[in-house]
Amino acid sequence: MNDGVVLVLTRLEDSSADMVIGHLVASGAQVARFDPGVDFPEKATLSTVFADGSSWGYLAAPTRHINLKRVRAVYYRRPTPYRTGSTCQVERFSGTEARFGLGGVLASLPCPYLSHPLVLAEAEQKPLQLLVAQRVGFTVPATLITNQLDDARTFAAEYGPIIYKPVRGTSFMESNGSLCTIWTTAVDPADLNETVRHAPHLFQACVNKTADLRVTVVGEQIFCVQIHSDLLDWRADYDRISYAVIESPSDLSERCLSFLKAFRLRFGAFDFALTDDGPVFLECNPNGQWGWIEDHTGLPIAAAIADLLLKDSA
Structure with missing residues (x-):
């Protein structure tokens, strides 16, 4: 399967996916990029057969033809949503059929996913995150x-x-x-x-914090960055942030890995508030942004993601 294709599902403008694709290509991997919510059905065709105990088929667009049996791994980044919310009845029907038809075929591919959309849907539930965070030993605000x-x-x-x-x-x-x-x-x-x-x-x-931590986990690799900002929510203005790469405390790393394991994830972007008593769990984005962290700190997150996709599908 090492001669197969890494399928990257994301929108056209996704600089983080561009970074990963660059590392994949440099490693000699074949890569196919596809945006289901935009490319299908107007720009692409799908045919898949389920028979005789197996399945096979293809996904074709003007510039690429993907044999689905040759997909060795899927990087599910930020694809455009299917048009299921359209006010036009025909578009809404077509979008729903695309989501469960094409989306269902892609979800059924027997290869490693980073991360599978059904797994992401569960892991994005904040109430469930809070319960799991407490179980693995994180301090969680009331x-x-x-x-x-x-x-x-x-x-x-x-x-x-x-x-x-x-x-x-x-x-x-x-x-x-x-x-x-x-x-x-x-x-x-x-x-x-x-x-x-x-x-x-x-x-x-409200947590009385001294700083914030963004902990990005890729497989077993932990990338920990301390974020300083005068804002309650540092995401509101990235120009008012300073960064410092730090070593993740071993107990924090272990709990992050346990959290991801509970959700069957290999990637997670964790946010913690740092206090005098230690880090306090805020949330984990199972498909969070990380490109700007690499840009500001030089941490090799894109290379780690590319390596994990190739390792999992070796």
């Missing part, structure tokens, strides 16, 4: 998920000061057409009102 105003006020009185962050980070469009993101925000209990009822809200005890 957390409430609720749409009940009285419970939110009680939580704020017991654990304040508190912060709010989305259960899942989702960008939205302002009325002026600008794209916005909700960052972690301090909550004044006096501002809590009946709008809490409109959606589940994730409130947490």
Whole structure:
């Protein structure tokens, strides 16, 4: 299978995937890049046969023809979502069929994935993350998920000061057409009102941190970076960040690996708040961004991902 193809599923503009592909090509691997949500069905064709106890087929686009039996590994990065939310009934039907037809065929490939979309879907659940984080020994801030105003006020009185962050980070469009993101925000209990009822809200005890840690795990390799920022949520302004590569404490590394094992993951981007008593778990993005970390620190994350894809499929 070493002469097979590494299939990279991502959108056209993905500089992090570009970095990994560069290392794969330099290693002599054959690489095929494909964006299911854009390329299919208008620009690509799919045929797969399931018969006689096995399956075979191909995925073809104007510039490439992929024999699915020759796919040795899949790097599932950031593909464009299928058009399942379209207001056009025909487009919505076509998008749903593509998601479960093409997406189902790709998900059934008997090769290593980094990481499998079904595994990612489970690992992205923040409530489940908090439970697993506690089980593996991480310190986790007191957390409430609720749409009940009285419970939110009680939580704020017991654990304040508190912060709010989305259960899942989702960008939205302002009325002026600008794209916005909700960052972690301090909550004044006096501002809590009946709008809490409109959606589940994730409130947490605010951590008195001295810095942040971003721990990127690739297979068994740990890349630990200390992040300094004057912001509550450093992601709100990358120009106000400074970085320092540090050695990950052994117990933290072991717990990160145990966390990923619980979710059947080989990659994870962990965020911790660093306090005088040690790191506090905030979340793990199972398909998180890492390219900017490599750009600022020189850590060989892309090479590690490429090596893991080739090693797992050797």
